[in-house]
Amino acid sequence: xxxxxxxxxxxxxxxxxxxxxxxxxxxxxxxxxxxxxxxxxxxxxxxxxxxxxxxxxxxxxxxxxxxxxxxxxxxxxxxxxxxxxxxxxxxxxxxxxxxxxxxxxxxxxxxxxxxxxxxxxxxxxxxxxxxxxxxxxxxxxxxxxxxxxxxxxxxxxxxxxxxxxxxxxxxxxxxxxxxxxxxxxxxxxxxxxxxxxxxxxxxxxxxxxxxxxxxxxxxxxxxxxxxxxxxxxxxxxxxxxxxxxxxxxxxxxxxxxxxxxxxxxxxxxxxxxxxxxxxxxxxxxxxxxxxxxxxxxxxxxxxxxxxxxxxxxxxxxxxxxxxxxxxxxxxxxxxxxxxxxxxxxxxxxxxxxxxxxxxxxxxxxxxxxxxxxxxxxxxxxxxxxxxxxxxxxxxxxxxxxxxxxxxxxxxxxxxxxxxxxxxxxxxxxxxxxxxxxxxxxxxxxxxxxxxxxxxxxxxxxxxxxxxxxxxxxxxxxxxxxxxxxxxxxxxxxxxxxxxxxxxxxxxxxxxxxxxxxxxxxxxxxxxxxxxxxxxxxxxxxxxxxxxxxxxxxxxxxxxxxxxxxxxxxxxxxxxxxxxxxxxxxxxxxxxxxxxxxxxxxxxxxxxxxxxxxxxxxxxxxxxxxxxxxxxxxxxxxxxxxxxxxxxxxxxxx
Numbered sequence: 001x002x003x004x005x006x007x008x009x010x011x012x013x014x015x016x017x018x019x020x021x022x023x024x025x026x027x028x029x030x031x032x033x034x035x036x037x038x039x040x041x042x043x044x045x046x047x048x049x050x051x052x053x054x055x056x057x058x059x060x061x062x063x064x065x066x067x068x069x070x071x072x073x074x075x076x077x078x079x080x081x082x083x084x085x086x087x088x089x090x091x092x093x094x095x096x097x098x099x100x101x102x103x104x105x106x107x108x109x110x111x112x113x114x115x116x117x118x119x120x121x122x123x124x125x126x127x128x129x130x131x132x133x134x135x136x137x138x139x140x141x142x143x144x145x146x147x148x149x150x151x152x153x154x155x156x157x158x159x160x161x162x163x164x165x166x167x168x169x170x171x172x173x174x175x176x177x178x179x180x181x182x183x184x185x186x187x188x189x190x191x192x193x194x195x196x197x198x199x200x201x202x203x204x205x206x207x208x209x210x211x212x213x214x215x216x217x218x219x220x221x222x223x224x225x226x227x228x229x230x231x232x233x234x235x236x237x238x239x240x241x242x243x244x245x246x247x248x249x250x251x252x253x254x255x256x257x258x259x260x261x262x263x264x265x266x267x268x269x270x271x272x273x274x275x276x277x278x279x280x281x282x283x284x285x286x287x288x289x290x291x292x293x294x295x296x297x298x299x300x301x302x303x304x305x306x307x308x309x310x311x312x313x314x315x316x317x318x319x320x321x322x323x324x325x326x327x328x329x330x331x332x333x334x335x336x337x338x339x340x341x342x343x344x345x346x347x348x349x350x351x352x353x354x355x356x357x358x359x360x361x362x363x364x365x366x367x368x369x370x371x372x373x374x375x376x377x378x379x380x381x382x383x384x385x386x387x388x389x390x391x392x393x394x395x396x397x398x399x400x401x402x403x404x405x406x407x408x409x410x411x412x413x414x415x416x417x418x419x420x421x422x423x424x425x426x427x428x429x430x431x432x433x434x435x436x437x438x439x440x441x442x443x444x445x446x447x448x449x450x451x452x453x454x455x456x457x458x459x460x461x462x463x464x465x466x467x468x469x470x471x472x473x474x475x476x477x478x479x480x481x482x483x484x485x486x487x488x489x490x491x492x493x494x495x496x497x498x499x500x501x502x503x504x505x506x507x508x509x510x511x512x513x514x515x516x517x518x519x520x521x522x523x524x525x526x527x528x529x530x531x532x533x534x535x536x537x538x539x540x541x542x543x544x545x546x547x548x549x550x551x552x553x554x555x556x557x558x559x560x561x562x563x564x565x566x567x568x569x570x571x572x573x574x575x576x577x578x579x580x581x582x583x584x585x586x587x588x589x590x591x592x593x594x595x596x597x598x599x600x601x602x603x604x605x606x607x608x609x610x611x612x613x614x615x616x617x618x619x620x621x622x623x624x625x626x627x628x629x630x631x632x633x634x635x636x637x638x639x640x641x642x643x644x645x646x647x648x649x650x651x652x653x
Contacts, residue, residue, distance in 0.1 A: 002112055002114065003114065003135065004105065004106070004107060004112040004113055004114060004135060004137075005105075005113055005114055005115070005130035005131070005132075005134060005135055006103050006104070006105045006113070006130065006131075006134040006135075006139060006141050007047060007103060007104060007105075007106075007113045007114075007117055007119065007128040007129065007130050008041070008045070008101055008102065008103040008104075008119065008128065008129050008130070008141065009041065009042050009045045009102070009119040009120075009121055009126070009128070009129060010119060010126050010127060010128060010129040010353055011129055011312040011315075011317070011353075012041035012042055012045075012101055012102075012129060013041070013101055013103075013129055013131060013141055013309070014129075014273075014274075014308070014309040014310075014311075014312035014313040015039055015040065015041050015312060015313060015316055015317070016040055016041040016100075016101045017101075017144070017273050017274075017309070017313070018038075018274060018285055018309075018312070018313025018314070019038050019039065019040050021273065021274055021276065021283065021284070021285055021313070022034035022038055022284050022285060024283045025281070025282055025283050025284060026202075026203065026215070026217070026283075027202055027281070028202060028203075028204075029204075034284050034325075035326075036322060036324075036325055036326050037321050037322040038316075039316035039317055041101050041102070042102070042121040042317075043096055043097060043098060043102065044096045044102070044121070044122065045094075045095060045096070045102040045119055045120065045121060046092055046093060046094045046095075046119070046120045046122070047092070047093040047095075047104055047113075047117050047118070047119050047120075047128065048090075048091070048092050048093075048117065048118045048119075048120065048125070049091055049116065049117045049118065050088065050089065050090045050091070051088070051089045051091065051110065051111060052087075052088055053084060053085070053086045053087060053088075053089055053110060054086055055086055055110075056083070056084060056085050056086055057083075057084055057108060057109055057110040057111060058081050058082060058083045058084065058108060058109075059081075059082055059084075059106055059107060059108025059109075059110070059111035059112070060079065060080065060081050060082065060106075060107050060108065061078050061079070061082070061093050061104055061105070061106050062078070062079055062104065062105040062106075062107065062137050063078050063079070063093075063095050063102075063103065063104045063105070064100065064103075064140050064142065065095045065096060065097040065100060065102050065103070066078075066095070066096065066097075067093065067094045067095035067096060067102075067104075068093075068094055069082065069091065069092070069093050069094075070090075070091070070092045070094075071084060071089055071090065071091050072088075072089060072090050073090075078093075078095075078104075084111075089111075091111070093106070100142040101141055101142055103141045103142075105134075105137050105139070107137050113128075113130075114130070115127060115128065115130060115349075124318075126353065127349075127353065131305065132305065133145060133305075144241070144273065145241075146239045146240060146241060146272075147239070147240055147241065147242050148237050148238070148239055149237065149238045150235055150236070150237055150238075151167060151171060151173065151235070151236050151237075151238055152167075152234070152235055152236075153165045153166060153167055153168075153234055154166050154167060154168035155168075156232075156234070158228060159196065159223070160196055160223075160225070161225065161226060161227075161228050162223055162224045162225040162226055162227045162228065163223070163224040163227050163228075163230075163232060164192065164195065164196070164221060164222075164223050165221065165222040165223070165224070165234055166220065166221055167219070167220055167221070167222075167236060168220070168534070169220060169265070169534035169535070170190060170218065170219070170220045170265075170269065170279075170534050170535040170561065170562045171218070171219065171220065171236055171238050171269075172216060172217070172218045172238060172239070172240065172269055172279045173216060173217070173219075173236035173237055173238045173239065174213050174214055174215065174216050174217075174236065174237045174239065175213075175214050175217075175222065175234060175235070175236045175237070176211055176212060176213045176214065176234070176235060176237075177208065177210065177211075177212075177232050177233065177234050178210060178211060178232070178233045178234075178235075179210075179231050179232050179233050180208075180209070180210050180230070180232055181230040181231065181232075182230070183207045183208060183209050184208050184224050184227055184232070185198070185204065185205070185206045185207075185208070185224065185225055185226070186204060186205045186208050186214065186222055186223075186224060187201045187203075187204045187222065187223040187224075187225065188201055188202065188203035188204065188217055188218075188219040188221070188222060189201055189219060189220065189221040189222075189223065189557075190218065190219060190220055190221075190280055190550075190557075190560075190561040190562065191220075191221070191547075191550055191557075191561065192221055193547045193550060193557075194221070194550060194557040195219075195221035195222060195223040196223050197556070197557070198223070198225055200555075200556050200557055201223075201557065202280060202281065202557055203217050203219070213237075216239055217280075218269075218278075218279035218280035218562060219280075220534065222234065240268075240269075240272050241272045241273065243268060243271065243301045243303050243306070244301065245264060245268070245300055245301050246300065246301065246302055246605065246606070246607035246612060247264065247299055247300035247301075247570060247574065247605065247606055247607065248603065248604055248605035248606075249573060249602075249604050250602065250603045250604070251599045251601065251602040251603075251604075251617075252599055252600050252601040252602070253598070253599065255522055255526050255529065255530075256521070256522065256526075256573075258526075258529045259521060259522070259525045259526055259529055259569050260569060260570065260573065262525075262528075262529055262533060262534060262535060262536060263296075263525070263536060263566070263567040263568070263569045263570045264300060264567070264570060265534065265535055266535040266536045266562055266563070266564065266566055266567045267293070267296050267297075267300060267301075267564060267567035267570065268301075269535060269562055270289075270293070270562065270563070270564035270567075271293065271297070271301070271303070271306055271564070272306075273306065273309060274290075274306065274309055274310045274313055275289060275290045275293035275294075275297075275306065275307075275310045275564055276289070276564065277289040277538075277560070277563060277564055277565070278538060278560035278562055278563045278564065279560075279562050280560055280561070280562065281558070281560050282560075284325075285310060285313055285314055286325055286330065287314050287324040287325055287327065287330030287331070287333050287334050287337075288325075288327070288329070288330050288333060288384070288499060288565070289499075289563075289564045289565050290310045290311070290314060290333075290337065291330075291333040291334075291336065291337045291340075292499070292502050292564070292565050292568065292571075293307075293310070293564050293565075293567075294307055294337055294340050294341060294344070295340070295568075295571040295575070296564075296567050296568060296570050296571045298344050298571070298574075298607075299570050299571050299573075299574030299575065299580075299606055299607070300570050300574075300607070301607075302344075302607035302608075302609075304341075304344075304345050304347065307341050307344075307345075308341070308347075308350055311334070311337060311338060311341065311354065312354070314330075314334055315334060315354075315357050315361065317357075318356055318357055318360055319360065320360050320361055320363075320364040322380075323364075323381055323382075325382075326380070326381065326382045327381075327382045327383075327384045328365075328368075328375065328377055328381050328382070328383055328384075328399060329383070329384055329385055329398070329399060329402050330384070331361060331364070331365060332365065332375075332399070332402035332403055332405070332406045333402065334361065335358055335361060335362060335365075335406040335409050335410065336402070336405050336406055336409050338351070338354055338358060338409065338413065339408075339409035339412055339413055342413060342416065342585055343582055343585055344582065344586070344587075344609070345585075345586055345609065346584075346585040346586020346587070346588065346609060347586070348416065348417075351413055351416060351417065352417060355413065355417060358410065358413070359410075362406065362407075362410055362426075365403070365406070366429070368381075369403075370395065372395075372436045372440065373429065373432050373433040373436055374395035374399075374400055374403075374433070374436065374440075375395065375399050375400065375403050376394070376395050377392075377396075377399075383396055383399060385398045385399070385463050386463055386495070386497060386499060386500045387496075387497055387539075388461060388462075388463070388493060388495060388496070388497075388500070389461070389493065390451050390459075390461050390463060391450075391451035391452040391455050391457055391459040391461075392451070392452065393452045393454050393455035393457075394452050394453070394454030394455065395440075395452070395453075395454065396451060396452060396464075397437070397441040397449050397450060397451050397452070397463075397464035398451070398463045398464040398467055400433065400437050400441065400464075401437075401464055401467035401468055401471055401473055402467065403433060404430060404433055404434055404437065404471055404473055405467075405471040407426050407427075407429050407430040407433065408430060408471070410422075410423075410426040411423045411426040411427045411430060414426065416585070434473060437449075437473060440453045441453060441464065442478065443458055443460070446458065446460050446485065447478075447481030447482065447484070447485040447486075448460045448465050448481065448482055448485055448486045449464040449465050449468055449474075449482075450464075451463075451464060460486065460492060461492065461493060462486055462487065462492055462493070462494075462495060462500070462504060463500060463503075465482045465486045465487070466487070466500070466503045466504050466506075466507045467503065467507075468482065469482060469483075469507040469510055469511060470503060470506055470507050470510065479511060483508075483511050483513070487504070487507065487508060487511070487513075488513075488516075496539055496540065496541045497538070497539045497565075498524075498525075498536060498537070498538070498539070498540070498563065498565050498566035498568060499565045501520075501524065501568065502565060502568040502571070505517045505520060505521070505568065505572050506571075506572070506575075508520075509572065509575070509576040514576065514577070514595050517572060517576070518577075518598055521569050521572065521573075524540065525566075525569055527540065527542055528540050533561065535561060535562035535563075535566075536562070536563060536566025536567055537559060537560065537561050537562075537563060537566060538552065538559050538560040538561070538563035538565075538566065539552060539559060574606050576595060577594070577595050577596060577598070578592070578594055578596070578604055578606055578613075578615055579591075579592050579593040579594040579595060579634075580592050580606050580608070580613060582608070582609075583632075586609045587608040587609040587610075587611070587630060588630060589630050589631075589632070590608060590630055590631050590632070591631070591632050591633075591634060592613065592624060592631060592632070592633045592634065592642065593633075593634040593635075594615070594622060594624075594633075594635075594650075594653075595653070596615070596617055596622055596652060597652050597653055599617050600617070600618075601617055601618055602615065602616070602617035603615070603616055603617075604616075608626075608628075610628060611626060611627050611628035612626070612627055613625070613626045613631070614626070617652060620651060620652050621649055621650070621651060621652065622649070622650050622651075622652055623647050623648070623649050624642060624647065624648045624649075624650070625645065625646075625647045625648075626642050626643075626644065626645075627644060627645060628644050629642075629643055629644050630642075631643075633648045633650065635650040635651075635653065636650075636651075636653065
């Protein structure tokens with residue numbers, strides 16, 4: 001049987017649901033929408049396809065929105081059988097909605113809705129959008145098929161004249177109470193301190209009654225003040241989309257095993273329809289978080305759909321009206337993320353579909369470059385990079401590194417689509433910009449790239465130098481100087497956010513500093529785990545302790561304790577310690593160059609496109625097995641073919 005899907009204008013499902021996601025923030029009783037321009041789906045859409053029928057047939061068009069069907073310009077109603085004779089049949093379906101996503105489901109033996117249909121917003125015609133989530137005629141793409149799982153407290157204790165309820169780990173759930181002696185106040189907390197602070201906790205609800213279901217919120221702890229003696233029972237219902245994890249890490253290092261599990265838990269909690277930054281505070285879709293999530297996803301869930309949806313939701317429709325999240329670097333990372341997604345998935349169809357939006361975004365970016373090709377911020381733009389102090393006067397070095405990689409992404413993806421002239425244009429811009437970056441930002445005396453040349457301060461931070469290594473802007477000599485004088489130099493201000501720790505550890509691995517990265521994972525992420533963290537925090541500063549460690553943005557509980565960008569150990573261990581990477585798009589070919597001498601025993605598994613790679617360390621040997629062809633194992637300078645279901649055994653180096 002043919003697979004039939006609900007179909008819509010391409011990208012519109014993600015754009016519509018992305019808008020709703022960015023409306024979901026709540027803080028201290030207030031609803032707080034995202035503070036940037038948001039688009040919604042097209043409201044008036046038609047779907048078209050022409051069939052050459054050899055025999056008579058019938059079909060039905062289902063829709064949850066109003067509209068009608070024409071066949072060779074003759075009108076028919078939705079949700080009723082339509083009978084056709086043999087011959088050419090031009091079918092057009094018209095649907096509209098002022099509130100929901102316009103979408104249709106065409107069911108028939110010969111005529112059915114799949115990716116071959118075209119959607120029109122009455123200005124442009126493009127291949128339709130669809131999702132494997134919606135394949136039944138009873139589905140509704142405006143109703144997401146979330147999974148609901150009940151979970152119960154691990155402990156309920158008397159505290160501060162009330163009841164402190166501990167669910168054992170961070171969850172994202174609705175909650176209800178039974179056996180109440182009277183209506184209660186409920187205070188939520190990612191930490192005990194937050195739950196007990198009835199004034200400053202992010203979420204609280206008053207006058208809660210028996211069996212009243214409270215909204216979906218993030219928490220580990222609940223505090224019921226002024227309830228010292230009464231009985232109560234609580235049940236939380238976790239609500240999420242099922243995603244299958246394919247990444248396994250079980251070693252003889254218990255702390256590292258915990259870090260892997262905590263990272264995976266963090267990542268899953270922040271991954272449903274989209275990659276969001278954190279489940280308590282923002283709940284928004286941010287370009288920087290999403291960029292890193294793509295890499296973590298690649299070594300765990302390998303879920304291509306959530307990656308595509310996030311890319312589409314961040315961007316909106318063709319015209320660019322504002323930088324993604326108002327942040328220039330996030331617009332650049334959006335372009336780079338599409339290149340990364342293609343490397344992971346090999347999805348040329350998605351690349352073809354998203355290319356017009358990539359082009360317009362790049363045009364928007366290049367329109368704010370100066371005579372040297374440097375991108376500069378405008379008054380309404382946010383040059384973010386990171387929270388650390390950076391000299392941002394005039395063109396900023398880190399932004400130019402992002403721009404170089406975005407130009408490279410445009411060059412490569414244009415070549416994939418056979419657009420040679422366009423690729424050459426972007427390559428020329430890349431070559432000119434790289435030459436000027438070296439000339440204006442490289443400081444030979446410092447052995448590093450400076451933040452700004454306009455300010456004359458010659459200030460050096462880690463950020464631009466990390467990116468120069470990651471994106472191969474620095475040559476080998478410069479990379480060695482950067483390693484010695486910046487990355488391994490304690491006098492250069494250390495990073496405190498897992499966001500840029502991700503980039504830093506990535507760069508250190510590229511420079512062969514595996515011992516350093518291994519220790520950082522254990523000390524930085526391990527310190528959070530040893531403090532009892534069940535998910536990874538937005539920021540961790542070992543110099544801060546007590547309740548002060550939960551503060552951020554001038555708010556005593558402003559820090560997210562479940563933040564997607566903190567899950568990077570999954571990527572670092574998968575990419576560099578297991579050593580797996582694609583060498584052709586979609587893992588048509590791939591390499592494994594392991595660095596697993598840190599373990600006496602280990603069982604691991606990582607996903608690739610349409611397959612799995614298994615690792616086993618025991619008694620000084622590593623056995624690698626894959627269930628499909630295309631792999632090469634690199635060990636002691638030798639390249640060993642990895643064929644389907646044929647183990648390769650190598651010594652642990």
